[in-house]
Amino acid sequence: MKEQPVYIPAEIEPKWQAKWEADGLYHSDIDPSRQKHYALTMLPYPSGDLHIGHWYAMTPSDSRARFMRMRGYNVVFPMGFDAFGLPAENAAIKRGIHPKEWTYSNIDRMREQLKSMGTMIDWRREAISADPQYYHWSEWFFTQLRKNGLVYRKMSPVDWCPHCNTTLAREQVWGEDRHCERCGTPVIKKDLEQWFFRTTQYADELLDFSHIDWPDRVQALQTNWIGRSDGTSVVFFTESGDTLDIFTTRPDTLWGATFMVLAPEHPLVGKVTSKEQKKVVDAYIHQAVRQTDIQREALDKDKTGVFTGGYAINPVNNERIPIWIADYVLMTYGTGAIMAVPAHDQRDFEFARMYGLEVRVVIQPDDTPALDGNSMTEAIPAYGAMVNSGPLSDTPADLAFDRTIEFLEESGIGHFTVNYRLRDWLISRQRYWGAPIPVIYCPVHGAVDVPEDQLPVMLPDDVEWLPTGESPLKLHPTWKYTTCPLCGEPAERETDTMDTFMCSSWYHLRYLSPEYTMGPFDPQEYDYWMPVDTYTGGIEHATMHLIYTRFFHKALRDIGVVKGPEPMLQLRNQGIVLGEDSEKMSKSRGNVIAPDNLVAQYGADTVRAYLVFFARWDLGGPWNSSGIEGSVRWVRRVWNLFTEPVPAGKPAKHELRSLRRKVHQTLQRVTHDFENFEFNTIISSLMELLNEMYRLREQGVGGSSEWEEAVDIYLRMMAPVTPHVAEELWSRLGKPYSVHTQPWPEVDESAAEEEQITLVVQVNGKLRDRIDVPAAISEAEAKQLALASSSIQRHLDGREPKKVIYVPGKLVNIVG
RNA sequence: GCCGAAGUGGCGGAACAGGCAGACGCGCACGACUCAAACUCGUGUUCCCUCGGGAGUGUGGGUUCGAUUCCCACCUUCGGCACCA
Numbered sequence: 001m002k003e004q005p006v007y008i009p010a011e012i013e014p015k016w017q018a019k020w021e022a023d024g025l026y027h028s029d030i031d032p033s034r035q036k037h038y039a040l041t042m043l044p045y046p047s048g049d050l051h052i053g054h055w056y057a058m059t060p061s062d063s064r065a066r067f068m069r070m071r072g073y074n075v076v077f078p079m080g081f082d083a084f085g086l087p088a089e090n091a092a093i094k095r096g097i098h099p100k101e102w103t104y105s106n107i108d109r110m111r112e113q114l115k116s117m118g119t120m121i122d123w124r125r126e127a128i129s130a131d132p133q134y135y136h137w138s139e140w141f142f143t144q145l146r147k148n149g150l151v152y153r154k155m156s157p158v159d160w161c162p163h164c165n166t167t168l169a170r171e172q173v174w175g176e177d178r179h180c181e182r183c184g185t186p187v188i189k190k191d192l193e194q195w196f197f198r199t200t201q202y203a204d205e206l207l208d209f210s211h212i213d214w215p216d217r218v219q220a221l222q223t224n225w226i227g228r229s230d231g232t233s234v235v236f237f238t239e240s241g242d243t244l245d246i247f248t249t250r251p252d253t254l255w256g257a258t259f260m261v262l263a264p265e266h267p268l269v270g271k272v273t274s275k276e277q278k279k280v281v282d283a284y285i286h287q288a289v290r291q292t293d294i295q296r297e298a299l300d301k302d303k304t305g306v307f308t309g310g311y312a313i314n315p316v317n318n319e320r321i322p323i324w325i326a327d328y329v330l331m332t333y334g335t336g337a338i339m340a341v342p343a344h345d346q347r348d349f350e351f352a353r354m355y356g357l358e359v360r361v362v363i364q365p366d367d368t369p370a371l372d373g374n375s376m377t378e379a380i381p382a383y384g385a386m387v388n389s390g391p392l393s394d395t396p397a398d399l400a401f402d403r404t405i406e407f408l409e410e411s412g413i414g415h416f417t418v419n420y421r422l423r424d425w426l427i428s429r430q431r432y433w434g435a436p437i438p439v440i441y442c443p444v445h446g447a448v449d450v451p452e453d454q455l456p457v458m459l460p461d462d463v464e465w466l467p468t469g470e471s472p473l474k475l476h477p478t479w480k481y482t483t484c485p486l487c488g489e490p491a492e493r494e495t496d497t498m499d500t501f502m503c504s505s506w507y508h509l510r511y512l513s514p515e516y517t518m519g520p521f522d523p524q525e526y527d528y529w530m531p532v533d534t535y536t537g538g539i540e541h542a543t544m545h546l547i548y549t550r551f552f553h554k555a556l557r558d559i560g561v562v563k564g565p566e567p568m569l570q571l572r573n574q575g576i577v578l579g580e581d582s583e584k585m586s587k588s589r590g591n592v593i594a595p596d597n598l599v600a601q602y603g604a605d606t607v608r609a610y611l612v613f614f615a616r617w618d619l620g621g622p623w624n625s626s627g628i629e630g631s632v633r634w635v636r637r638v639w640n641l642f643t644e645p646v647p648a649g650k651p652a653k654h655e656l657r658s659l660r661r662k663v664h665q666t667l668q669r670v671t672h673d674f675e676n677f678e679f680n681t682i683i684s685s686l687m688e689l690l691n692e693m694y695r696l697r698e699q700g701v702g703g704s705s706e707w708e709e710a711v712d713i714y715l716r717m718m719a720p721v722t723p724h725v726a727e728e729l730w731s732r733l734g735k736p737y738s739v740h741t742q743p744w745p746e747v748d749e750s751a752a753e754e755e756q757i758t759l760v761v762q763v764n765g766k767l768r769d770r771i772d773v774p775a776a777i778s779e780a781e782a783k784q785l786a787l788a789s790s791s792i793q794r795h796l797d798g799r800e801p802k803k804v805i806y807v808p809g810k811l812v813n814i815v816g
Numbered sequence: 817g818c819c820g821a822a823g824u825g826g827c828g829g830a831a832c833a834g835g836c837a838g839a840c841g842c843g844c845a846c847g848a849c850u851c852a853a854a855c856u857c858g859u860g861u862u863c864c865c866u867c868g869g870g871a872g873u874g875u876g877g878g879u880u881c882g883a884u885u886c887c888c889a890c891c892u893u894c895g896g897c898a899c900c901a
Contacts, residue, residue, distance in 0.1 A: 176898090217895085220820045224897050231901080248901060261901090303899080328899045338901050347899050421900060543896080613841075614828060619821090627828065630841040633856095640856095672832075681830070684840035691840090760836050765882040767836060794868095805881050810835050815881045 005732075007639040009603020012728045017118055025738060026120040028076040030528045037073035038529050039065035040508055040568070042537030042545070043080045046106035047087060050113035052585070052593045052611075052623070053538075056577045059608045059721075060617050060679045061536040062119040066720035067674040069120070070744040076529055078511035079114065079121040081107050083130035084434045084500045086164055086182060092433075093465045099433040100461065103130055113596065118604050118723045120740070127510040129503035134510060135435035136456035137520035138503050141556070143438055143449050148559050150198045153447060158426055160190040166430045167194055169499060170423045171225075171544045181544070195437060195496070196424040199551045203228065203420045206550055214571040215618075221542040227421025232405055234414035236260065236312045236339065238272050238323070244312055247334035247419055250344065251408060252400035254316050255389035256362035257339035258352065260323045261305065263331040264288040272323050274309025281306055281325065288327045303328055303351045314339070315413040317390055326351060334419055342379065343371065349379035362388050366397070425548065427499040432463055432472040434497030442484035442491040451485050457493065471495045504545055505552035508532055508567065526562070535568040538576075546571070572677050575620025577611075582622040593623050605722035606631050612721050613683035634687055635725055638718065641693060642711060642729045649700015656706045662692045663710045664752035667745055670717050679721075686718055713745045760811035761786045763795040779806045786812035 020026060041061040044054055065077040081103075088099035095102075107128060114121065127134055145151045159168045159178070163185035172181040179186045199206075203226050209219045231249035238244055244260070262269055264285045273281045284306045305326025312323050328347055329338055342352035342359040352359050359373035365384030386395040386404075395403050408414030428437065436457040438450035450457055460479045463472040473479055473495040484491040506520065512529055513522035553567035578584060579591025586592065598607045610631035615621040666689040673682045693710060701707050711733065719726035719739045730739035754775050759782060761769040769791040773782060783804050786792060796816050803815040 174896095215821095217820055221896060224819055227897080227900070229900070246901080250901080326899095328901095330900070333900045340901090345901070347901075350899090419900075421897085539895080616829075621828065624828070624842070627842050634841085669832085676832095680828090681840080684830070687840055758836080762835085762882075765835090765880095770836070803881065805835095807835055807882095811882090813835080813881055 004640070005643050007636055007725070009605060009724065010600075013116070013118060013604055013724045016724045016727050017115060020738070020740075021115075021123075023738075025740060026077070026122050027124060028074060028122050030525065031074050032528070034072070034074040036529055037065075037068045037075045037534075038508075038532045039068065039075055039077045040511075040532045040535045041077075041079075042535075042541065043082050043504065043507055044110065045085060045087070046081045046083055046103055046110055048106050048109070050110050050595060052577050052595050052598075054114075055117065055595045055607065056611050056620065057537060057574050058114075058117065058119065059611045060574065060677070061534075062117070062121075063608070063612065063679065063720040064534070064674055064677065066120050066723065066740060067744065069740070070716065070720070070742060072743065075120075076122060076125070076511075077120050078125040078127075079119075079123070080125075080127035080507055080511060080514075081110070081129065082500060082504045082507070083107065083128045084135075084497075084503055086166075086431060086433070089431060089433045089465070096465075098461070100130070103433075116596075116599055116604055117608070120723075125511045125514055127507055127514040129435075129500070129507065130433075132456055132458060133515070133517070135459075135503065137510070138435040138498060138506075139438040139450070139455050139457060140452065140520060141506065141552075142498065142502070143452065143455070144559055144561065145197060145555060146449060148555075150201065150555050151195060152198070152424075153193060153195050155191060155193045157189045157191050158194055159187040160192075161185055161187050164431075167192060167426055167428055169426045169501070169544075171425075171547065192428075194426050194428040195439075196426055197551070197555075199425045199547070200420055200422050202551050202554050203422050204418075205554055206422075206547065211565045212569055212571070215573060217539065218542045218546065218571060218573065221539075222547055225422065225543040225547065229419045229421075231417060231419060232408060232414050233335075233417040234315065234339070234408060236315060238268065239311045239313070239320070240271060242268055242271060244268060244323075244337055245335045246337050246339050247417065248339060250341065250401075251404040251414065252383070252386055252389075252392075252395075253341040253344045253362055254314070254339065254404065254408075255386075255392075256341040256343050256360045257314050257321060258342060258358040258360050259321050259340045260312050261329045261338050261340050261348075261351070262308075262323060262325045263329040263336040264325050264327055265331040266325070266329075266336045268337075269308065269325055272308050272310030272312075277307060277309035281308055284325060303347070303354055305351060305355070307355075315411070316408075322357075324351075324355075332423075333421070343373055343376065344379055344381055346379040346381065349376070360388065362386060363400075425499075425551070427502055428496040429499055430471045431497055432459070434500060435503060436473070437494040437496055437498055439494040440482055440484060440491045441494065442487065442489065444489065445484055445486045447494075448485055448491070454485070471497065473497070501545055501548050505549045506556075508549075509562070520561075530562070531564055531566065532568040534570045534572065536572050536574065539573040572618070574617050575615065577620050578622040580623050580625060598628075602628065602632055603635075603724075605725045606635050609635060609683055609722055612679045615680065617677060617679050631683070634683070634690065635722060637690060637694070638714075639725065639729065641690065641697070642715075643732065646697055646702030646707065647700070648703025651696075651699050651701040651704060655696055655699045655701055656704055659693070659696050659701055659706050659710055660748070660751040661754065662689055663713055664748050667713060667717065667747050668752055671744070671747065674720070682717075682721065686714070689714065715739055716742055716745055757809055759786070761789060761792055762811060762813040763792060764815060765813060768792055768795050775809060779808070782806055782812055786814065 039061065041058055065075050069075040083103050088103045091097055091102045092099045159173045161168055161180035163183045164180055168180060168187060173187050174181050177186050207223060207226055207228060229249050231247055232251040234246050234248065236244040236246060303326060305324045308323045308325055310323040311320045314321055340348035342348040343361045344363055359376060361371040361373050363384040364371060364387045365382040371380060383397040383400065385397055386392050386400050392403060392407060405416050436459060438455060438457045440448050440450060442448050460476055463476050480493040480495050482491055482493055483489060509521045512525035516522045549567055553562055556562045579589060581591050583589055583591060595607060610628045613631060614627055666685045669685045670682050715726050715730050716739065723740060726739050731737065756772060757775045759771050759773050760767060761771060769789045771785055773785060783806055792814060799816040801814045801816045805813040
């Protein structure tokens with residue numbers, strides 16, 4: 001007898017990886033005769049090592065791309081690196097390594113680690129955002145957006161991370177303490193002249209998800225983030241004759257405005273303040289400015305404010321109402337001024353009670369006892385009939401909003417308007433390791449675009465690493481000095497670089513043709529491959545990258561660079577792999593699982609199988625070192641069954657039939673699960689089938705054509721998840737190279753069908769018996785058999801069945 | 817407060833569309849193999865029980881012959897947003 005080969009992943013995995021690479025097995029090229037499938041997974045930042053999170057994100061994505069390929073699609077599955085960013089610069093400051101060197105050596109290591117996973121990545125398409133041939137086009141996009149009015153420069157109070165020494169976009173400031181998304185340091189405000197992209201111009205379109213299949217969770221996060229409020233813009237006047245615009249979502253409460261509140265930074269504050277009040281107003285502004293946003297926005301804080309001494313006229317009733325300033329009104333939302341309706345807004349109510357201002361009821365909800373402004377203990381924000389509201393009094397709740405807007409528009413004092421929480425995207429970064437902003441400042445011509453034929457503006461290599469809060473480019477002795485493209489006179493370059501999210505907003509396009517020099521991408525490649533069919537990655541990008549890339553696509557579509565409403569049709573998010581202690585993995589906790597070690601210990605296939613199996617992919621969960629043993633055993637049991645000689649016997653016909661049934665039922669389930677991203681049950685089903693094959697082997701089914709079919713289908717089904725061992729076994733069985741280019745097997749529906757079923761028999765909905773019957777049993781026969789059961793008779797206890805329910809193929813329920 | 821996701825054995829999880837709850841795996845227990853251990857293989861494993869059964873999918877109701885699944889009201893955990901007018 002031949003000795004059985006031992007499963008040694010370290011021998012077979014590098015061998016097949018080398019062969020696949022040499023053969024170009026995973027190259028994907030335009031082929032108009034086949035349907036394309038663009039499978040994209042979020043590109044990693046080259047931080048140093050590939051961690052288990054990368055594996056968790058990429059293994060199922062790779063497996064599904066492989067599955068789609070076997071289903072006949074021309075699949076492209078590219079990879080690259082989001083290579084600009086702060087950690088490279090921090091490494092430079094800390095260790096004296098040039099960011100470029102740090103980044104590119106990390107990329108080299110991570111590329112090899114990625115290769116050890118055995119993915120179907122087409123490395124010819126690799127794109128690295130820090131390459132000049134890449135950032136050339138990041139700069140070009142900036143210029144295009146600017147030409148089309150989607151970029152502006154503005155002095156404004158912006159979020160500044162004192163640790164990273166740079167400004168941040170609103171999206172990169174997280175949590176109640178408003179900390180930097182990258183390093184966790186609370187941000188501060190700085191007044192700076194910065195570049196912005198007009199993301200708000202696309203706010204409404206970004207709220208429309210009708211063209212894409214994205215998780216509800218992401219849609220909700222983005223919708224929340226964009227924060228659309230429908231309301232009204234109303235023009236008040238100050239007594240000195242200035243217009244004072246306010247925004248309100250409750251125009252129906254306009255007659256209840258008993259005072260107005262301006263943000264301390266509001267430009268009209270100086271003008272409305274009376275001589276008598278100037279001192280207290282100045283003092284209030286002074287202390288408000290000194291407070292951080294966090295202090296100002298703390299919810300438990302009592303409302304503070306001061307009277308300006310000025311008055312405004314409410315345009316609906318010409319009433320004279322006092323103007324206050326208070327820090328609960330934010331300059332950054334709406335117009336920075338509000339009408340205060342204490343009876344119907346809790347914040348205004350608290351303020352009014354604090355300072356003894358009038359509370360006037362103008363809304364009376366139907367189900368509430370008559371309201372009285374003097375005795376109320378809280379505001380009543382519910383909708384209701386309008387009262388004390390001049391010509392609109394008695395307007396019912398459901399008409400109040402629309403009627404008031406009609407009234408305001410007819411009177412010319414207000415109109416319907418929409419406000420968003422979304423802010424324009426601040427893209428300036430005071431850092432070196434990013435794509436330069438291609439702008440030159442000329443004393444005569446102002447901010448001039450670098451002409452297209454002079455792109456890219458190259459990053460200099462020789463810079464100093466000082467954490468000064470200024471871009472190192474600014475400190476470079478010569479780099480910024482240039483001449484104006486318009487007049488040729490001496491001028492200076494912009495020394496800020498772009499947010500790296502700008503570079504990652506279009507990487508899916510660069511993959512199409514990373515060597516292309518005539519534009520950001522080859523239009524032929526674009527027309528064939530785009531849009532992205534399935535996009536996979538972490539949920540943490542819901543309100544950053546995933547908003548930016550949609551904005552970018554829509555903006556470029558309007559400029560005529562790309563086509564279609566959306567860049568990525570289907571999005572699926574993986575969860576997070578936690579440490580064994582159920583905590584987030586971190587070096588300081590010492591709970592990090594290193595995939596390299598796992599590969600050395602178990603082989604990539606087993607790690608892949610376990611990552612696919614151990615949790616629901618969209619939820620993730622804690623790692624379990626003993627849990628992986630299940631995957632170890634599964635792979636080894638497959639190996640053993642398919643390499644051991646299987647003795648041929650004289651199997652019973654029904655055993656052969658049952659083998660085929662199980663194979664094709666499994667195929668049905670595995671196909672369904674791949675399609676629906678339900679990866680964990682793919683392995684369960686394969687394990688079940690394997691157990692059944694072990695059992696049937698003892699029944700002598702070896703050597704039969706049914707057994708051959710089972711082995712053949714089994715290897716094809718496992719190939720996407722465990723590519724190396726599938727290829728090795730496929731090859732050992734003498735099948736034609738490669739298993740990965742084989743078509744996905746077809747389900748034989750008749751083989752999958754059951755001809756004998758177990759009918760459940762219930763009495764009053766409780767399980768009392770099971771009977772084995774032919775699947776084709778008639779209703780009458782089934783009911784008769786069920787009633788004949790002794791167990792059923794006992795439970796009926798002599799009662800006559802009132803009703804007998806029959807569910808074909810499932811059960812009989814006797815109601816007695 | 818608003819929005820979203822999730823609550824099922826000791827653990828991860830399964831149950832396609834309202835029809836056998838707990839597939840598959842981990843762990844555990846017992847057995848076989850072994851001088852022994854590991855590996856491997858086999859059996860068992862929701863809880864209670866008087867061995868007839870009874871209870872059971874976060875809680876309380878409801879719809880239904882029948883609910884993990886649908887409806888209503890809550891509770892808990894996680895994530896996001898938040899003096900946003």
